[in-house]
Amino acid sequence: MSVAAAAGRQAWRQLARNSGTSAAIRRTISSLPKPSSSSQFRPASVPAFNTASKAVPRFAQSQYRSYSSGGSSGDGTQVKFWPFVLVLAAGSGGWVLLLNRQKNMPPNPKQTASSSKPTPAFSPSEVTVLFVLGGPGAGKGTQCANLVKDFKFHHLSAGDLLRAEQDRPGSQYGQLIKDCIKNGAIVPMEVTVALLENAMADAIAKSGSPKARFLIDGFPRKMDQAFQFEKVVCPAKLVLFFDCPEEVMERRLLERGKTSGRADDNAESIRKRFRTFIETSMPVVEYYDKEGKVIKIDATPGPKEVYEDVKRKLVGKLGEDF
Ligand SMILES: Nc1ncnc2c1ncn2[C@@H]1O[C@H](COP(=O)(O)OP(=O)(O)OP(=O)(O)O)[C@@H](O)[C@H]1O
Ligand SMILES: O=c1ccn([C@@H]2O[C@H](COP(=O)(O)O)[C@@H](O)[C@H]2O)c(=O)[nH]1
Numbered sequence: 001m002s003v004a005a006a007a008g009r010q011a012w013r014q015l016a017r018n019s020g021t022s023a024a025i026r027r028t029i030s031s032l033p034k035p036s037s038s039s040q041f042r043p044a045s046v047p048a049f050n051t052a053s054k055a056v057p058r059f060a061q062s063q064y065r066s067y068s069s070g071g072s073s074g075d076g077t078q079v080k081f082w083p084f085v086l087v088l089a090a091g092s093g094g095w096v097l098l099l100n101r102q103k104n105m106p107p108n109p110k111q112t113a114s115s116s117k118p119t120p121a122f123s124p125s126e127v128t129v130l131f132v133l134g135g136p137g138a139g140k141g142t143q144c145a146n147l148v149k150d151f152k153f154h155h156l157s158a159g160d161l162l163r164a165e166q167d168r169p170g171s172q173y174g175q176l177i178k179d180c181i182k183n184g185a186i187v188p189m190e191v192t193v194a195l196l197e198n199a200m201a202d203a204i205a206k207s208g209s210p211k212a213r214f215l216i217d218g219f220p221r222k223m224d225q226a227f228q229f230e231k232v233v234c235p236a237k238l239v240l241f242f243d244c245p246e247e248v249m250e251r252r253l254l255e256r257g258k259t260s261g262r263a264d265d266n267a268e269s270i271r272k273r274f275r276t277f278i279e280t281s282m283p284v285v286e287y288y289d290k291e292g293k294v295i296k297i298d299a300t301p302g303p304k305e306v307y308e309d310v311k312r313k314l315v316g317k318l319g320e321d322f
Contacts, residue, residue, distance in 0.1 A: 121197055122234040126210045128322060129234050131226075132217040133285055134242030136184075136264075136273040137249035137256070138299045139306060143242065144215045146307045147314075154203045154212060158219035161195040162187055182263050184273035186280060189225040197233045213322075215240075221281040226288075238317065239288045240310065242299035246274055 122129075130153075132140045144155045159181075166177040173191055180187045196216060204212050216236075220226035230236060250270055257265030264273060288294050295313045299306055 118232060120230070120232060120234050122200065122204075124235045124237065126212070127200070127204075127234050128213040129236045130213075130215050131219060131236050131239045131288070132215050132242070133219075133221075133239055133281065134299060135244055135246065135249050135277045136270065137253035138242035138244040139252070139303065140217050140242055142303050143240075143297075143299075143307055143310055144217050146303075147215060147310070150311065151314075152213060153215045154200075155215045155217060156196060156199050156203075157217040158192050158196060158221075159217075161199060162192060165191070165195060178263070182269055184264060184269055184271075184276045186222050186225075186276065189222065189228050192219065192225060193228050193233060196229065200233065220284050221276070223284055223287065226284055236288075236293070237322075238314075239285065239294045240314070241285050241289075241294050241296045242306075243296055244299040248300055249274075 132144055134140050141157060144153070144157070147153050148155050162177050162181065165171055166174045166181070168174070171177075173187075177187055177191070179185075196219065200212075200214060203214070204210060216229075220229055253265050253270050254267070256262075263269070285294060295310075295317060297306060297309050297313065
């Protein structure tokens with residue numbers, strides 16, 4: 001299991017524990033991949049780490065001796081161990097190859113939809129989710145603020161939730177999140193999906209009504225997040241995509257960086273964020289575009305003009321009363 005995957009799995013458990021585990025998160029914890037490292041093939045009595053200087057448990061001692069002595073048990077009985085070793089090694093190798101192959105393959109939506117098929121935590125008949133995507137500095141947050149006023153959305157920024165978790169005293173994932181943000185990398189999806197689900201549950205509980213509209217800003221930035229969120233939390237109705245040239249976004253971010261205090265509003269982090277956006281997040285936009293769910297907005301003009309376009313296109317697609 002990769003370090004990021006392990007961190008994600010841990011993160012999920014921790015976040016669920018900290019903020020009242022929902023049924024959906026609990027289900028996902030149990031459906032996360034089980035450890036696939038060598039520990040799976042290690043007899044329980046064999047220590048995980050090199051214990052050369054320490055006493056090795058009896059069972060392990062006898063195994064090590066057998067392997068190195070070509071099958072003699074040492075008491076005169078001729079037991080051939082090498083065929084077992086070969087079978088075990090071949091089996092383990094095949095398993096590792098299979099896991100690595102799966103890791104490198106994009107998630108298969110059909111498989112995801114048909115296999116364990118957990119029910120999402122929120123029903124799309126009660127909860128409307130709009131994903132808000134666009135490059136860093138395209139103006140997503142600015143336009144979300146406008147939509148909140150006119151359409152009574154709850155605005156949840158994935159970046160803001162991650163920054164809050166990073167700064168939460170005692171958070172086990174503070175450093176991981178900090179490093180990802182500085183480098184424009186994507187935090188393991190379990191962390192972000194759990195934070196979003198918890199925030200949605202909080203907002204719904206506070207409003208006292210199961211009906212709610214959410215703008216999920218800056219998410220999903222990666223295909224795995226998209227599939228996981230829709231499977232476990234709530235299917236999305238639409239994606240608002242703010243399209244903006246890099247030079248315009250860079251100018252805005254450098255300007256914002258003069259006062260934002262954000263660790264990633266600097267030239268080096270911005271370059272990395274742009275690369276992640278092109279390589280990892282644009283495929284998400286393309287995926288939803290093929291599904292006919294994307295409303296594309298030119299984010300180059302001033303904020304007012306952009307908002308007029310957002311409103312016109314959103315109402316055009318969903319009507320006033322969606
Ligand atoms: N249409 C616009 N024209 C000019 N400046 C804008 C426009 N929209 C937003 N800005 C400014 O650009 C900066 C980035 O905007 P905003 O924070 O809304 O972008 P974002 O897409 O949410 O960024 P990030 O992904 O980094 O959080 C802000 O300083 C904002 O005031
Ligand atoms: O789903 C997400 C969203 C964000 N991140 C990390 O946070 C920063 C900042 O995000 P903003 O939306 O610009 O506030 C982003 O560059 C990622 O490092 C994430 O990992 N996953």
